[in-house]
Amino acid sequence: MRQYLQCGRFGFNLDKKAVVMGILNVTPDSFSDGGRHASLEFAVTHAEQMIEQGVDMIDIGGESSRPGAPVVPLEEELRRVMPVIYALRELDKPLSIDTYKPEVMREAVLAGADMINDINGFRAPGAIEAVRDSDCGLCLMHMLRDPATMQQDPHYDDVVGEVIAFLRSRVDEMTAAGIDRERICIDPGFGFGKTLEHNVALVRAIGRMRDELGLPVLAGLSRKSMIGALTGKPVEQRVAGSLAGALAAVAHGARIVRVHDVAETVDALKVWHACA
Incomplete structure (x- = not known):
């Protein structure tokens, strides 16, 4: 099955290699790096660093989706993300915007x-109307309930x-x-209303999702609580576990990995692709 994703000015042939999506949070409260890149200057510097490290796409987020995170007002989210989009759009790298608000879209x-x-x-x-007539790529994710309640005893009969x-x-x-289906990729939503057991089952089922839906799968495991649960490490010590998670996801069929640690992930995937 050919895997291709159209993303605005760019197209990805996902048969060749997995795409590394680098996370650029412009928020004061993200679980992993809240506040580190909240200013425009630091956001641009971090984006340029990720490009030097080999990132394929940059994902800009102006609202934390960690469990229990408060809702960010529309105008505040626009204030955070729009200057970053304008500052980065000439860098010749695809820009992804992490938002659920149609006005921001x-x-x-x-x-x-x-x-x-x-x-x-x-x-x-x-x-859907906000994006329908564009040519941008669309990543749609599964989440149980909402960030404020998603981790309150999540239950599935068959996750x-x-x-x-x-x-x-x-x-x-x-x-x-x-x-067009070539604009769509899917994300099972690791950590978004799932227990550790749910997350592990979903990693193992990535190939099934890809085959049944016929679409590329994006996996976002980087530094998440499942990595902490499996390793016993705090957020700042989860690089090795996150790399293992990214490689496991790719081995099971994921074609996009959303990560904080770009340089390490790029190197790990170079070796994995050469040896797999």
Whole structure:
């Protein structure tokens, strides 16, 4: 099965290698690096550093989605992310915007964003309409409930089957609206309303998701609580565990990995692709 993803000005042949998406949080409260890149100057510097390290795509986020995170008002999210998009769009790297707000999606598309990465699966009223007539890539994710409640005793009868069913329903709605499948990738939402056991089961089922839905899978495991649970390490000591998670995801069929530690992930994937 050919795996290809159209992202605005860019296209990725995902048959050749996995894509590294570098995380650029412009928030004061993200779980891993909150506040470190909140100013425009530091955000640009970090983006340039990731490009030097070999990143394939940069994912800009203006609202933390950690468990229990407060909702950021629309105007504040726009204030955080729009200057960064404008500052980075000439760097010749695809820019992804991590948002679930249709108003932010519209402004980002107009500013030249190449992908919209929506943890809410484009379920908000107006979200599909905000992106339908663009050519940007679209990543739709599964999340149980919302960030404020998602980790409150998450339960599934069949986590893999239920996540696939949700993603299929969202893909069907988007394609019915006229969106080309080559613009879509899917994310099972590791840590978004899942226990450790749920997350491990979903990693192992990445190939099944890819085959049943016929779309590239994005995996975001970097520094998350499942890595901490498996290693016993705090956030700042989860690089090795995150690399192992990224490689496991790619081995099971993921074609995009969303990571904090770009240089280390790029090197690990170079070796993995050469030896796999």
